[in-house]
Amino acid sequence: MLELRLVQGSLLKKVMEAIKDLVNDANFDCSATGFSLQAMDSSHVALVALLLRSEGFEHYRCDRNISMGMNLNNMSKMLKCAGNDDIITLKADDGSDTVTFMFESPTQDKISDFEMKLMDIDSEHLGIPEAEYHAIVRMPSAEFARICKDLSSIGDTVVISVTKEGVKFSTRGDIGTANIVCRQNTTVDKPEEATIIEMNEPVSLTFALRYMNSFTKATPLSSMVTISLSSELPVVVEYKIAEMGYIRFYLAPKIEEDEDETKP
Amino acid sequence: MAGIETLGILEEIQSLVSDKLQVPTLSVAILHGELVSYKWLSRNYLVSSNAAKRLLQEFVEKHGSGLEVVYTLSGWLKSGPPNYHIRLVSGPKLAEAEQEFDGSCSVQVYSVQTSIPKDPAALWNAEYVQAEELFKQHTTVDNCLRDNSLGSYFKLGGYHSYEPLGRQQSFFRFCGISNSFVKRSVEGTPVSISNQLPKTAGSPGHLSSVYQNTKVPQSQQTKVQQPSQKDVKSEYNGTGIHGHNAKPPADKEKVLPVPLGKKSVQNGKNPSGAEGSLANFWGRASAKSKDCVPAGNNNIIPNATGWYPFRFIACFSAEADICAREAVEVCSSDDDGRDVNFKRASSGEGGRKRRVVFYFSDEDEEENKDAVNLASPKSKSSLDQKQSTKIPALEKSNMNFDEEIEDKPKVKEGIADSKESNQPLREESSVTGKSTKTVSSSDEKVQSCIPEIDVNKKDTPTVAAPSSPKRRKVLKTRIDVRGREVTEVIWEGKETEVKKADSSTTTKTENSALANTVNRPPAAKKSPATGNTAPSNPTGKAGSKKAGNLKDPKQGNILSFFKRV
Numbered sequence: 001m002l003e004l005r006l007v008q009g010s011l012l013k014k015v016m017e018a019i020k021d022l023v024n025d026a027n028f029d030c031s032a033t034g035f036s037l038q039a040m041d042s043s044h045v046a047l048v049a050l051l052l053r054s055e056g057f058e059h060y061r062c063d064r065n066i067s068m069g070m071n072l073n074n075m076s077k078m079l080k081c082a083g084n085d086d087i088i089t090l091k092a093d094d095g096s097d098t099v100t101f102m103f104e105s106p107t108q109d110k111i112s113d114f115e116m117k118l119m120d121i122d123s124e125h126l127g128i129p130e131a132e133y134h135a136i137v138r139m140p141s142a143e144f145a146r147i148c149k150d151l152s153s154i155g156d157t158v159v160i161s162v163t164k165e166g167v168k169f170s171t172r173g174d175i176g177t178a179n180i181v182c183r184q185n186t187t188v189d190k191p192e193e194a195t196i197i198e199m200n201e202p203v204s205l206t207f208a209l210r211y212m213n214s215f216t217k218a219t220p221l222s223s224m225v226t227i228s229l230s231s232e233l234p235v236v237v238e239y240k241i242a243e244m245g246y247i248r249f250y251l252a253p254k255i256e257e258d259e260d261e262t263k264p
Numbered sequence: 265m266a267g268i269e270t271l272g273i274l275e276e277i278q279s280l281v282s283d284k285l286q287v288p289t290l291s292v293a294i295l296h297g298e299l300v301s302y303k304w305l306s307r308n309y310l311v312s313s314n315a316a317k318r319l320l321q322e323f324v325e326k327h328g329s330g331l332e333v334v335y336t337l338s339g340w341l342k343s344g345p346p347n348y349h350i351r352l353v354s355g356p357k358l359a360e361a362e363q364e365f366d367g368s369c370s371v372q373v374y375s376v377q378t379s380i381p382k383d384p385a386a387l388w389n390a391e392y393v394q395a396e397e398l399f400k401q402h403t404t405v406d407n408c409l410r411d412n413s414l415g416s417y418f419k420l421g422g423y424h425s426y427e428p429l430g431r432q433q434s435f436f437r438f439c440g441i442s443n444s445f446v447k448r449s450v451e452g453t454p455v456s457i458s459n460q461l462p463k464t465a466g467s468p469g470h471l472s473s474v475y476q477n478t479k480v481p482q483s484q485q486t487k488v489q490q491p492s493q494k495d496v497k498s499e500y501n502g503t504g505i506h507g508h509n510a511k512p513p514a515d516k517e518k519v520l521p522v523p524l525g526k527k528s529v530q531n532g533k534n535p536s537g538a539e540g541s542l543a544n545f546w547g548r549a550s551a552k553s554k555d556c557v558p559a560g561n562n563n564i565i566p567n568a569t570g571w572y573p574f575r576f577i578a579c580f581s582a583e584a585d586i587c588a589r590e591a592v593e594v595c596s597s598d599d600d601g602r603d604v605n606f607k608r609a610s611s612g613e614g615g616r617k618r619r620v621v622f623y624f625s626d627e628d629e630e631e632n633k634d635a636v637n638l639a640s641p642k643s644k645s646s647l648d649q650k651q652s653t654k655i656p657a658l659e660k661s662n663m664n665f666d667e668e669i670e671d672k673p674k675v676k677e678g679i680a681d682s683k684e685s686n687q688p689l690r691e692e693s694s695v696t697g698k699s700t701k702t703v704s705s706s707d708e709k710v711q712s713c714i715p716e717i718d719v720n721k722k723d724t725p726t727v728a729a730p731s732s733p734k735r736r737k738v739l740k741t742r743i744d745v746r747g748r749e750v751t752e753v754i755w756e757g758k759e760t761e762v763k764k765a766d767s768s769t770t771t772k773t774e775n776s777a778l779a780n781t782v783n784r785p786p787a788a789k790k791s792p793a794t795g796n797t798a799p800s801n802p803t804g805k806a807g808s809k810k811a812g813n814l815k816d817p818k819q820g821n822i823l824s825f826f827k828r829v
Contacts, residue, residue: 040822047822126826208819234825252820 002030002066002092005059006052009088009103011221011241013079018218018239018247019048020072022211027123031065034245035090038125046211047126047234047250056244058087068092068099069121078114092118128250133228133236134203135162138196139182141225141239145216147180152209154178157254161204162229167197171209192223203229206254212237215249301334301375303391307398320373332380334387337361339369352387354380 006012019026019037026039034053040046054060082088082103089102096118103112147169151158155171155178162168166183185195215237219225222239229235234250241247306316324333335358338350342364352374353361362369375387 043819044821044823045819047826125829126822127829128826206818234820234822250822250826252822252825255818255820 001061001063001094002090003059003061004030004035004057004090006056006088006090007058009079009082009086010084011244012088013076013082013084014218014220015050015052015241015247016072016076016079018215018221019050020076021214021217022046022048022249023072025069025071025119025121027067027069027121029065029067030062032062034060036245038123040124040126041211045208045252046215047128049128049246049248049250051245051247052241053245056241059089064094066092066094067123069119069123070099070116071119074116078116081112081114131230131233132200133230133233134201135167135197135199135229137162137167137182137198137227137229138194138224139167139227140193140195141216141219141222143182143195144225144227144237145219147182148209148212148216151178151180152213156209157206158209158212159204159206160227160229160235161202162197162199163202164199167195167227203231205229205231205235206256207235207251208254211249211251215251218247218249221247299375299377299381299386299390301387301391302373303388304375304394307391307394317372320376324373324376330378332377334374334377334380336372336374337365337369338372339365340367342366352384 019039022041023039024042026037029036029038032054034051034055035057036052037048037050039048041048054062078101079088082101083105085106086103087106089104091100091102092098098115098117101114101116103114104110148158151169151171154175155173157171159170160167161170166181168179168181170179171177182195184197185193188194218239221241224240226238226240227235228238234252237249237251239247300320302313302316302320305311305319306313309316311319324331333355335353335355336350337353337358338348341347341349349365351361358371362371381387
């Protein structure tokens with residue numbers, strides 16, 4: 001028996017919007033500690049990890065660990081039927097092959113039930129080791145989204161370089177090149193406008209902007225984004241979900257080769 | 265509209281048309297010169313298309329005797345589902361054709377000529393060549409295609425493609441692209457049209473001669489050369505009135521230099537052979553073979569079939585779009601060290617064939633040029649009518665072109681898009697940059713995607729195999745006993761470790777687009793030989809952008825960082 005009641009239903013909607021473009025089908029794993037998901041995109045270049053801790057739910061009951069395979073597009077369709085202010089309750093019986101989403105309007109005068117079929121998905125759960133990152137950049141998520149969007153109109157890849165100067169996003173395309181440098185800025189009035197750079201050593205990595213752009217779909221979840229870079233690890237783009245957990249995107253860097261320099 | 269100036273034009277038309285009458289068989293070039301269409305007229309004299317039509321009408325009324333007139337009929341068909349129909353009809357058949365239309369239909373003069381060409385393509389060939397020349401003019405020159413008075417273009421689009429709205433839209437889009445293409449070509453070196461023109465099959469000769477006769481204002485800048493008569497003549501085998509009409513394909517192959525670096529729009533989507541495509545309209549004449557080399561040396565391989573009733577179908581397939589995009593790409597990457605020659609051959613037999621030839625002229629690769637051919641079966645009507653091309657020996661890149669010719673064993677590295685070839689080789693994906701589709705085989709590890717490069721195998725057609733780092737898939741094309749092209753895919757074991765590193769020489773088509781994402785401006789220079797600003801690079805940015813990174817050889821894999829639990 002599984003029953004999760006989330007007062008802030010819009011949060012689940014935003015989560016779905018953030019990951020449904022990257023992943024088609026995924027297993028949602030429910031345990032006593034929380035509701036989580038880990039999935040790779042179909043090309044195995046990016047990985048998304050979601051955690052919604054049980055504390056964040058108004059009511060959380062999970063009798064035994066359960067893994068529910070869902071088509072995220074279908075789930076997103078169902079969740080779109082929920083109002084932004086609705087309270088969403090997820091329910092599943094043990095051994096059942098369906099999950100039920102119940103939407104309650106804030107005034108309790110409308111209650112909708114949506115039952116969705118589950119699917120069997122072969123999940124490849126990856127162990128993600130804790131790692132020390134060479135550089136960690138915290139910046140406003142909207143700013144990051146803007147940068148990715150802008151750069152993707154010029155090139156396909158972004159080089160993220162963190163130096164003591166700041167963090168530089170650069171790209172090149174047929175029409176030219178672009179460089180955006182964000183300096184550390186902690187003196188703003190609002191903490192959510194700060195750009196904080198922690199750097200142990202300089203790092204420069206190349207990523208596909210296509211993925212970065214789909215990561216930024218999670219921007220509504222958090223005002224800040226944390227980008228953790230290490231030269232031999234995938235970048236981590238993390239959006240904290242207030243009081244509940246996080247959504248993290250891992251993206252394998254592009255392999256840099258020497259002839260990059262020789263290319264025209 | 266009948267002003268003084270108009271009268272002058274009328275006279276010129278008369279001389280244009282009837283001069284040819286008097287010396288009907290002097291040369292092919294002249295034979296080709298006999299056609300005056302409203303579109304050509306409108307561009308040539310900078311009058312509006314409607315005025316041009318009326319001029320022609322007037323001309324026909326005054327001097328119509330002894331001339332053949334082709335009319336444009338447009339209206340709703342009686343039979344079948346209501347269909348807005350535009351039809352080109354010759355004078356004698358006009359009444360008959362009118363019967364087929366429901367109620368009233370508009371009748372306008374499309375063109376005036378000394379005789380009805382056997383090949384309907386000849387009807388708009390001149391216009392195409394004209395458009396081509398306008399495009400090629402130096403960018404500082406304002407012509408009717410550049411100053412945004414694309415009247416003649418739009419006229420056509422708007423005029424002949426009522427019913428399919430979507431097509432119209434795509435048509436306009438195409439026009440837009442064409443414009444940008446024109447602009448971008450500015451960046452490149454000034455185009456030398458001069459050696460082009462004579463080589464285009466037949467028709468250009470006509471055009472240029474016409475130009476000279478009439479002192480077309482627009483053409484002055486481009487210095488159109490006198491048509492090289494020998495080319496034309498060699499093409500002319502006397503079987504038809506029109507030089508390129510009834511020619512055996514073999515002849516054509518000789519004569520028609522297929523422009524390297526030009527892509528031809530293949531309107532493989534046309535419903536039937538009898539239908540022309542808008543691409544043809546827009547571009548050059550080819551009724552059946554349906555390829556349209558946008559800029560320049562076109563191969564005209566029409567099947568000489570009756571052209572009436574000829575139905576225009578505005579067919580702007582995505583390919584036209586693609587083609588335009590490619591054009592842009594080519595232009596943009598002119599400075600790159602490689603030549604990418606891209607050609608789509610039209611061919612039928614159910615499948616379509618395109619080929620792309622990349623010539624990478626990087627020093628390190630020296631003579632090892634990697635050519636990628638995307639090929640597919642030849643056109644229905646003419647298996648033999650491959651677009652073969654002859655390349656001016658002058659240009660280096662052109663010399664490679666021979667190798668591109670399918671018939672020849674020299675084809676270096678080819679990928680044929682035949683049925684049996686594996687999916688990644690699909691032309692659409694690699695060429696158009698939609699490669700995301702094809703790349704969907706997500707299971708392939710990135711490592712295996714690393715393109716193999718065959719640097720040294722110059723003389724064998726090879727295709728790097730996506731799936732195996734150690735072996736490569738070699739695609740061999742030969743001509744079998746019956747004269748058909750046979751493409752075989754052969755696995756060739758070969759050590760490619762070393763070459764992996766050198767991804768810049770990647771020739772795998774499936775990766776080509778992707779590789780380009782990395783090697784940003786993928787040296788896709790059009791061969792200078794073509795001398796036109798035409799599009800050729802399939803793998804430019806547009807392609808790579810869409811391609812995404814799914815199979816990017818340089819894209820790391822998350823699985824190489826995290827272990828499965």
